[in-house]
Amino acid sequence: MRSLVERSFCFVFLFLLASQHDPVSASKRILDPKKPCKRFILYYHDILFGGNDLANATSAAASNKTNLGDYDFGMLVVFDDPVTKDQHLLSHPVARAQGFYFYDMKTTYNAWFAYTLIFNSTDYKGTINIMGADMMMEKTRDLSVVGGTGDFFMARGIATFQTDAEQGTKYFRLKMDIKLYDCY
Numbered sequence: 091m092r093s094l095v096e097r098s099f100c101f102v103f104l105f106l107l108a109s110q111h112d113p114v115s116a117s118k119r120i121l122d123p124k125k126p127c128k129r130f131i132l133y134y135h136d137i138l139f140g141g142n143d144l145a146n147a148t149s150a151a152a153s154n155k156t157n158l159g160d161y162d163f164g165m166l167v168v169f170d171d172p173v174t175k176d177q178h179l180l181s182h183p184v185a186r187a188q189g190f191y192f193y194d195m196k197t198t199y200n201a202w203f204a205y206t207l208i209f210n211s212t213d214y215k216g217t218i219n220i221m222g223a224d225m226m227m228e229k230t231r232d233l234s235v236v237g238g239t240g241d242f243f244m245a246r247g248i249a250t251f252q253t254d255a256e257q258g259t260k261y262f263r264l265k266m267d268i269k270l271y272d273c274y
Contacts, residue, residue: 126247126269126270126271127270127271127272127273128242128245128247128268128269128270128273129267129268129269129270130268131175131265131266131267131268132173132174132175132184132185132207132265132266132268133173133174133175133176133177133254133263133264133265133266134171134173134187134263134264134266135148135171135172135173135174135179135261135263136148136149136169136171136261136262136263136264137149137171137260137261138150138151138167138259138260138261139151140260148169148170148171148172149167149168149169149170149171150167150168150169151165151166151167152166152167152168152190153165153166153192155193158196159195159196159197161193161195161196161197161198161199161200162193162199162259163193163194163195163196164192164193165192165193166190166191166192167190167191167192168189168190169187169188169189169190169191169205170186170187170188171186171187171188172186172187173185173186173187173207173266177254177255177263177265179263184209184211184213184214185207185208185209185210185211185214186207186208187205187206187207187208188205188206188208189203189204189205189206190203190204190205191203191204191205191224194223198226198227199226199227200223200224200225200226200227201223201224201226202221202222202223202224203220203221203222203223203224203233204220204221205219205220205221206218206219206220207219207220209240209241209242214240214241214242215240215241216238216239216240216241216242216243217238217239217240217242218235218237218238218242218245218268218270219235219236219237219238220233220234220235220236220249221233221234221236222234224251226253229252230250230251230252231250231251231252232248232249232250232251233248233249233250233251234246234247234248234249235247235248235249235268235270242270242273243274244272244274245270245272245273245274246270246271246272247268247269247270247271247272248268248269248271249266249267249268249269250266250267250268250269251264251265251266252264252265252267253265
């Protein structure tokens, strides 16, 4: 009888102990969209090479647009663009944006971006990786922050784009409101 009581007690004790440890809830974090762990606003400047502006260009078409629609469908652009804290192109860059975008819609302007912000300053060192669809006709667009290094190790969050200025297809400036929710 005593053995049965001891086994029952051990079973109940182990059951209670196991039910108190939930490995899934130990890794869950509740993210508050209103409280990012890091937030900053930067300006991305893109000057598309037009054939005679080599000294000023920061990007170039790596493939030509197709004849499928009037919205540069199929054109791939590779860039190494300055990123500043203010709207002025000639301000000291706080980072470089290196990557590509391509126009991926036949019926309106839409691009897909994949790039890395490279920081090397006294404020920040490291990278932030951003990718996603830029629905250019929308006032604001959210792209995913999918990782980072250095001061931004394993960062995750949202980069909200807003077109701040444009001059045809030769120059555009994006306001990037970067909110990081996973910071280490």
